[in-house]
Amino acid sequence: MLYIIPTKRGIGIELWGAYGDLNNFYEVIGKFWNDEKASEKLGFENRDKLISNFSFEIRKAKDNSRLKRENNHLYPFEEGKYLGTQFSWVHFLFSISALKYNMQFYETNKFDISVILQIEFWLEKAMNSYDETGARNLIPFINDGLHGANEYIYQCMRTTNLEYFLLGGGKKAFRKLPELLKRGIFYTEESMLLS
Template identity: 35%
Template sequence: MLQSNPTKKGTGIELWGDYGDLASLYETIHKIGERLNEFKKEEKGQSDIIMGFAYEVRKAFQHSRLNEKFVFDSENKVEYLGFRYLWTDLLYLISVLRYNAGYVVLDALDQANLYILEYNCKKALFDYDPQGAQQIQLFIAQKINIHNDLVFLVLQGINIEYLSKTPGKRRFRGIPDLLIAYSQFSPAYKMWKADIEIRAKELGCRVDQLNYDDYPEIVW
């Protein structure tokens, strides 16, 4: 079964499992992601969010990310594979998965994989900071607008602002405010969109073709 813990600096989550756990999760993620057409602008952002996570899961079960022994008691030691993921990325991912899962035929195992992912998200949030987690949990599979052609670009903007802050519980507790600030009809969102429209015009491309290439270094 998947295991989780917050990263040392509280920047995100570490997700762990054996090969079977992660391979099964990967199959569920792909099953949902396959309904999205990456060449349709209204679906591309959601597709990018799902496939970005699927990539990390695959790298993990291919032994290309984290590896650690979990000790449950003196007779039970298990080697798990894992990877790290930003809180903000995970919250958006869960919303995208839950919405699109309603349009895909999923079996009981797929549903279990989605629930265990959400469970581990909530568990790791509370393991890091119960006070902050009380508000952040309200954004698990809800309150996040994923029906925006620029959703992947919005998430990148959120991540850059999040990572630019000093790691710690104060930053963690500010996640709800950050998510709300980038909601589609907020003044902050309108300013952000105006800025990227200017940038797109300068580069001679569409806004949805932009990408951030100035991510701060992630201190997990």
């Protein structure tokens, strides 16, 4: 089972799962990017760069090159090796948005959708467990609040991520994150400044 928990200082999340869970997630991600035919569409190359970085971290986790633990943090009765990796909230939210946008150009099945829904469920749970007050304003960004078709989505993620890191983490920074993410919403004043 995949699951997500917040990092200690609230900079982001830890994504955990057994090898098979991470491998399945990696394969689902791989279906929705790096396609030469689709790369001609506006912004596709930029989304590919974002999803590629995201996919790289999942691959490194499943290949035992990131975080490791011997049992499931949330369900200690489940034995076995758990592997994980860390993402900032910003990187994770933008990556999921780009991935979901790309999914509309490909054939999807119930398994693909279930994996994405599982990730969304655990992401929301991680937000609430870190800070319910901040999560209330952040959860809408999971459900297509960010503009996945943004032709500069990778650059938008990078600048937002930098600004978030400069806030230094903690609940105060977490509560400011929705304001920073406005640059990823189509037609907001913040997104127009990037154009």
